[in-house]
Amino acid sequence: MLCEECQMNEAVFTVTLTSGDGVTRKHLCGECMKKWEANLADGDIHSFLSSILSILGSAQKTDDPVCSGCGLKYSAFEKSGRLGCAQCYHDFADKLTPMLKRIHGNTQHNGRTPRAMQTQADAAAQAASPEAETPAPVPEISPVEKMREELRKKMDEAVACENFEDAAKYRDQLKALMDDGEVQA
Amino acid sequence: MANSHEIAVSGRIRLARNYHDLPFHNQENAATCLKRAYDALHNYTEDLYTLHILNNMSKDERLSLMEEHLISADLLKNAGTGAALIRKDRQVSIMVNEEDHLRIQAIEVGGGLEHAAQQAFQAEEILEKVCGFSFDPKFGYLTSCPTNTGTGMRASLMLHLPMLTRYKQMGNVGQNVAKLGLTIRGIYGEGSEALGDLYQVSNQVSLGRSEEDIIQAVTAVGKQLIDMESGLRDRSMKRAPAELKDAVMRSYGLLSYAITMDEKEFMQHWSNMRLGIALGMVPTPLSTSDELLTTAQNAHVRHFAAKREIASAREARCEWIRECLNRA
Numbered sequence: 001m002l003c004e005e006c007q008m009n010e011a012v013f014t015v016t017l018t019s020g021d022g023v024t025r026k027h028l029c030g031e032c033m034k035k036w037e038a039n040l041a042d043g044d045i046h047s048f049l050s051s052i053l054s055i056l057g058s059a060q061k062t063d064d065p066v067c068s069g070c071g072l073k074y075s076a077f078e079k080s081g082r083l084g085c086a087q088c089y090h091d092f093a094d095k096l097t098p099m100l101k102r103i104h105g106n107t108q109h110n111g112r113t114p115r116a117m118q119t120q121a122d123a124a125a126q127a128a129s130p131e132a133e134t135p136a137p138v139p140e141i142s143p144v145e146k147m148r149e150e151l152r153k154k155m156d157e158a159v160a161c162e163n164f165e166d167a168a169k170y171r172d173q174l175k176a177l178m179d180d181g182e183v184q185a
Numbered sequence: 186m187a188n189s190h191e192i193a194v195s196g197r198i199r200l201a202r203n204y205h206d207l208p209f210h211n212q213e214n215a216a217t218c219l220k221r222a223y224d225a226l227h228n229y230t231e232d233l234y235t236l237h238i239l240n241n242m243s244k245d246e247r248l249s250l251m252e253e254h255l256i257s258a259d260l261l262k263n264a265g266t267g268a269a270l271i272r273k274d275r276q277v278s279i280m281v282n283e284e285d286h287l288r289i290q291a292i293e294v295g296g297g298l299e300h301a302a303q304q305a306f307q308a309e310e311i312l313e314k315v316c317g318f319s320f321d322p323k324f325g326y327l328t329s330c331p332t333n334t335g336t337g338m339r340a341s342l343m344l345h346l347p348m349l350t351r352y353k354q355m356g357n358v359g360q361n362v363a364k365l366g367l368t369i370r371g372i373y374g375e376g377s378e379a380l381g382d383l384y385q386v387s388n389q390v391s392l393g394r395s396e397e398d399i400i401q402a403v404t405a406v407g408k409q410l411i412d413m414e415s416g417l418r419d420r421s422m423k424r425a426p427a428e429l430k431d432a433v434m435r436s437y438g439l440l441s442y443a444i445t446m447d448e449k450e451f452m453q454h455w456s457n458m459r460l461g462i463a464l465g466m467v468p469t470p471l472s473t474s475d476e477l478l479t480t481a482q483n484a485h486v487r488h489f490a491a492k493r494e495i496a497s498a499r500e501a502r503c504e505w506i507r508e509c510l511n512r513a
């Protein structure tokens with residue numbers, strides 16, 4: 001199972017805590033166990049307490065939501081880049097939606113639906129107006145003839161900004177395309 | 186103008202899918218996922234797929250599958266629970282317990298992405314029969330990493346671009362491609378290296394665009410890169426045919442007669458040879474050069490060395506290359 005502290009590594013230690021309410025067992029990975037022990041050894045009573053509190057699950061930071069489906073903390077997702085379950089998408093929606101927008105430029109799915117849901121989805125699509133964002137235009141990159149023109153423009157811009165290092169780079173690239181010359185193997 | 190398969194080596198469609206009733210991949214659900222995938226392919230395809238459990242394989246057996254692009258480096262990292270179901274013609278492979286429960290992948294020689302997509306969706310339909318996939322009307326197919334959310338699809342083309350590389354145009358190309366929600370990177374080698382002048386162009390965006398749009402975009406950009414590369418090839422053939430031919434034939438000579446060669450050197454000469462084949466200078470079929478791209482890699486030649494009792498993998502590589510070139 002995963003470490004209950006960081007939700008990232010395999011848990012290899014079991015910590016038993018005795019408190020007023022009885023006995024609680026927590027499963028930790030090597031790293032978190034080490035941190036925990038270091039806090040104890042340092043006599044750092046403050047972090048010792050806070051680590052106990054967080055282990056007991058009663059000291060959740062307000063800006064670090066926890067998924068109700070799998071118990072993953074948002075901060076653990078930020079570290080690993082991996083979500084824990086489908087419910088994460090809903091419980092972290094406030095933070096995930098802007099992130100999805102940054103990655104994809106879009107937040108509304110516009111592709112296939114599972115076969116089992118297709119009839120259902122068709123009916124829904126007819127009932128509601130489609131809220132899909134417009135897809136990006138069909139891409140076009142400069143063909144061979146335009147390559148030189150573009151390089152020349154970039155070189156002029158670089159010179160205008162007195163960015164001579166870049167200008168020299170573009171000049172070399174341009175030269176490689178202009179030379180009637182040799183092919184270096 | 187060159188035929189597109191002289192530049193496009195292969196096309197690949199990859200779908201990321203997770204079972205709807207389980208958390209994303211973890212140690213506890215790994216066995217369930219494998220059982221479901223195996224049952225589906227076993228019961229509905231009359232054993233068209235072969236099961237490969239990484240834990241039961243040697244390191245080189247695993248690496249060989251990776252050299253064939255049938256499994257990923259991430260699956261190797263999860264070797265404890267990872268498995269692959271590979272269709273007997275080796276065009277479709279399903280990775281189980283990689284970053285997602287399932288990664289369905291179809292490869293098409295020469296690059297036809299539409300046909301590859303058909304194959305991938307056919308496999309998806311079979312897998313879905315046992316248990317449905319995690320899907321949300323807003324976010325689409327839900328994946329462990331938000332970079333795959335939506336279609337869960339990555340469409341990619343493997344392109345051989347020696348002239349664009351030689352004329353130092355890949356930096357430009359990369360910038361242009363990025364503006365379009367696509368990405369291009371070297372396939373072999375570390376960092377910014379692109380051994381063999383091989384590049385993969387693929388979609389970066391998976392949410393908000395349909396599968397057809399994604400395939401169309403990657404195909405369109407691939408076609409333009411093919412046109413650019415092919416234009417530079419024509420230009421060099423007109424202006425400096427002797428220099429070009431010299432580079433090609435020197436590499437072909439080394440591949441034909443060298444006694445030992447490491448992977449990096451092989452990739453360099455392989456690229457020149459493949460260019461020479463496309464330009465009609467070297468009498469080897471394109472299919473032989475593309476077969477070598479897989480079978481002359483490290484794990485494959487180590488296997489060959491053991492089989493033939495050849496002292497080193499580097500010697501075995503040369504022996505194997507010679508056999509392939511002479512066979513043609």
Ligand SMILES: [Zn+2]
Pocket residue numbers: 003004005006007008009028029030031032033
């Ligand atoms: Zn931990």
Ligand SMILES: [Zn+2]
Pocket residue numbers: 067068069070071072083084085086087088089
């Ligand atoms: Zn979750």
